[in-house]
Amino acid sequence: MQTTYPEPDLTGRDPHPVAIVVDDDHDQRDLIGAILEESDVEVIECESGEDAMRVMEEVADRTIFMFADVRLGGRMDGVALAREVGHRWPHIRLVTTSGKEEAARVKALPRGTRFFPKPWRPLDVIIALEQAIEERSAA
Numbered sequence: 001m002q003t004t005y006p007e008p009d010l011t012g013r014d015p016h017p018v019a020i021v022v023d024d025d026h027d028q029r030d031l032i033g034a035i036l037e038e039s040d041v042e043v044i045e046c047e048s049g050e051d052a053m054r055v056m057e058e059v060a061d062r063t064i065f066m067f068a069d070v071r072l073g074g075r076m077d078g079v080a081l082a083r084e085v086g087h088r089w090p091h092i093r094l095v096t097t098s099g100k101e102e103a104a105r106v107k108a109l110p111r112g113t114r115f116f117p118k119p120w121r122p123l124d125v126i127i128a129l130e131q132a133i134e135e136r137s138a139a
Contacts, residue, residue: 015042015062016040016041016042016062017040017041017042017062017063017064017065017132017133017136018041018042018043018044018059018062018063018064018065019036019039019041019042019043019044019063019064019065019066019067019129019132020043020044020045020046020052020055020056020059020063020065020066020067020068021033021036021043021044021045021046021066021067021068022045022046022047022048022049022051022052022066022067022068022069022072022078022081023045023047023068023069023072024047024048024069024071024072024073024074025069026047028069029045029046029047030045032067032125033045035122035125035126036065036067036125036126036129038126039126039129039130039133040133041064041065041129041133042062044059047072047073048072048073048074048076049068049072049074049075049076049077049078049080049081050074050075050076052066052068052081052085053076053081053084053085056085056088056089060088060089060092063089063092064091064092064093064132064133064135064136065092065093065095065128065129065132066081066082066085066092066093066094066095067095067096067097067125067128068081068082068094068095068096068097069096069097069098070096070097070098070100070102070105070106070115071098071100078096078097078098079096079105079108079109082094082096082109082110082113083108083109083110086110086111086112086113087110091139092132093112093114093128093129093131093132093135094109094110094112094113094114095113095114095115095116095125095128096109096113096114096115096116097115097116097117097118097120098115098117098118099117099118099119102115102117114128
């Protein structure tokens with residue numbers, strides 16, 4: 001299990017919002033994390049749905065964005081993860097991705113979840129994150 005947790009903010013300032021990347025492919029996690037770090041968010045990388053749920057228990061109140069592969073190792077795939085996160089934390093913008101034909105599985109995603117087929121464009125990911133940041137600022 002490789003989960004990268006954020007360093008705690010001990011300054012008393014309002015901590016940055018959190019974006020979570022969930023992918024069992026280390027290279028994909030690193031790529032997506034690098035893209036998201038260009039915005040003013042803390043990025044937490046998880047390699048499974050189960051890891052992501054453990055992280056969510058700690059940082060859900062600051063989390064505004066989750067990017068997850070549909071096909072994940074472990075018991076919880078990206079669709080199940082999106083359904084659970086969407087149900088428990090509806091304020092989080094969810095984006096899923098896959099390189100395989102996922103039409104039936106995409107239909108099972110919760111309402112409002114975006115699906116980006118691979119190869120996705122980095123600009124699309126950045127736009128989705130920026131929309132989540134704007135929604136948080138407006139709330």
